Amino acid sequence: MSMLVKVLLVAALVLSIMVPFGAYFLGQPSRSRYKRSLGCNCFFFFGTLALAAVLAYGGNVQAAETAAETAAGMSTGLGYIAAALATSLSGIGSGIAVASSASAALGAISEDQSIFGKSMIFVAMAEGIALYGLIISFMILGKL
Numbered sequence: 001m002s003m004l005v006k007v008l009l010v011a012a013l014v015l016s017i018m019v020p021f022g023a024y025f026l027g028q029p030s031r032s033r034y035k036r037s038l039g040c041n042c043f044f045f046f047g048t049l050a051l052a053a054v055l056a057y058g059g060n061v062q063a064a065e066t067a068a069e070t071a072a073g074m075s076t077g078l079g080y081i082a083a084a085l086a087t088s089l090s091g092i093g094s095g096i097a098v099a100s101s102a103s104a105a106l107g108a109i110s111e112d113q114s115i116f117g118k119s120m121i122f123v124a125m126a127e128g129i130a131l132y133g134l135i136i137s138f139m140i141l142g143k144l
Helices: 003-026 031-057 064-111 113-143
Strands: none
Touching: 003 031, 064 113
């Protein structure tokens, strides 16, 4: 990708942020107008970002040996991304589940202390989600 294309993409990204909000601030501010400008901003920004990604990774034609090495390197990189996603998304899901179940458990325990064991089972089940994600990521890393 040439330097001119890079400069034009950076300028397009900056303009995709500034132009919709500039148009919003020039007129009478309202909620619907803000939503419209935010929608335009997201559409143009992520569209330009997708175009930049296509142009950045659409390189020159390579020889067969080089393409095979690149494919092996890409599969390894995607494996690391999969392991990271398995761990992070299960951790986020577990955090959301523990937040709701633990607060409900504390409320129930404050009313009746005899249900402590039952409520902790639900909190532990929610924490198990993160452990499952961690185990899956170790399995993925073991295959790389």
